[in-house]
Amino acid sequence: MNFPSVQEAMLEMLFEQYRVAGMYKTTAADLAAFNYVADSEERTTMQTLNCIIIDVGYSFTHIVPFVLGRRVLEGIRRIDMGGKALTNHLKELISYRQLNMMDESHVVNQIKEDVCFVAEDFKEAMRVHQCEKKRKEVAIDYVLPDFTTIKRGYVRIPGRPRMDEETMQTVPLCNERFTVPELLFNPSDIGIHQVGIPEAVADCLKACPWQAHRELLLNILIVGGCAQFPGFLPRLKKDLRALVPDDLEVSLICPEDPVCYAWYGGREVATSPNFEEFVYTRDDYEEFGVHGLNQR
Incomplete structure (x- = not known):
């Protein structure tokens, strides 16, 4: 599922540079x-x-x-559309609304994995800002890591603060939690037609x-x-x-x-x-070149 030129270059690199005995693509x-x-x-x-x-x-x-x-x-x-696009979109939302995190891909990816979810009814979920009760159910504070005392960020639990939590940087999140995964169902939301x-x-x-x-x-x-x-x-x-x-x-x-x-x-x-039957060996490569693998 990659460009033929990239596949050919990969095959050539494996056999010519790394001198592998055989490979299976x-x-x-x-x-x-x-x-x-x-x-x-x-x-x-x-x-x-x-x-x-x-x-x-x-x-x-x-x-x-x-x-x-x-x-x-x-x-x-x-x-x-995949995990990278979702992380980048979440970075943009947090950076625009709260705190500049455009260079913190790893941290934002962890935030995405920890707090995001898919809304069963997206239109209904977007009413979160019309009802204070719904907003309390969705809104959270995410404590960012400082990589000294806190190696990985986590969701702050209301009423149960951890030690020194008040001095840590936090990011409030609400509809970002479900609007980001929604891109898997509607890529057009960010201009991908x-x-x-x-x-x-x-x-x-x-x-x-x-x-x-x-x-x-x-x-x-x-x-x-x-x-x-x-x-x-x-x-x-x-x-x-x-x-x-x-x-x-x-x-x-x-x-x-x-x-x-x-x-x-x-x-x-x-x-x-029968794995040996699938392997494209060095002898095959030297006789048929990069095109022999596709023919097989």
């Missing part, structure tokens, strides 16, 4: 699908697998459908054979760090339910560790008995 979606088969309690094999992998990554979100174990290239969708994840999944489905639609919707696997936002799965299921036929059931699957799920798939591939 794949994608996170492939590895996640392989691990999904390995984890399956049913008698599912890679040759019979029908599923949709939603990889909500750091830079992009990829939706990759698999029908009978093979990627449906026409159905692959990419959204230019693309559809959100539910619409991309529905569009991906149209490019797949209709006979596989039922199984594809029953096996939607979500991986990537952003899948850990509270409320992400119910919101995605609700929006997706409104876009697909009523007679088809929608089932979302999020593993316990969505961040490393693809890596676990790579471990399964690397330890499989």
Whole structure:
């Protein structure tokens, strides 16, 4: 899913500079699908697998459908929205409203992971400023780290101050908590003219054979760090339910560790008995060059 020139340069670097004996080039979606088969309690094999992998990554979100174990290239969708864009947007909001944190990507990323959530009904959640009770439920104070006594920031608990907490810098947060993850569903909010994840999944489905639609919707696997936002799965299921036929059931699957799920798939591939068949060796490279790998 990268530019061919970048893939070729990577291959050349591995063989020419690092002198590797062989390599296997794949994608996170492939590895996640392989691990999904390995984890399956049913008698599912890679040759019979029908599923949709939603990889909500750091830079992009990829939706990759698999029908009978093979990627449906026409159905692959990419959204230019991921964890990095959410962190950058949160940086801008905090810097504009509270405190300049444009150079504190690591800290803001921690804030995002600690306090952000996906609103099931965004319009209703935005009424937080019309009701004092709702505002108290959402508004928090986040204590920033000073990297001497406090290594990692945390949410201040009202009425239970920690030692020296009054002298620490804090950032008040309210609607930022749910407006930032909302970009995964509405990238147009910050000028990215693309559809959100539910619409991309529905569009991906149209490019797949209709006979596989039922199984594809029953096996939607979500991986990537952003899948850990509270409320992400119910919101995605609700929006997706409104876009697909009523007679088809929608089932979302999020593993316990969505961040490393693809890596676990790579471990399964690397330890499989027939892994040697997949490896592109140095002899292959010297005979066929960088183009031989794509042909294989």
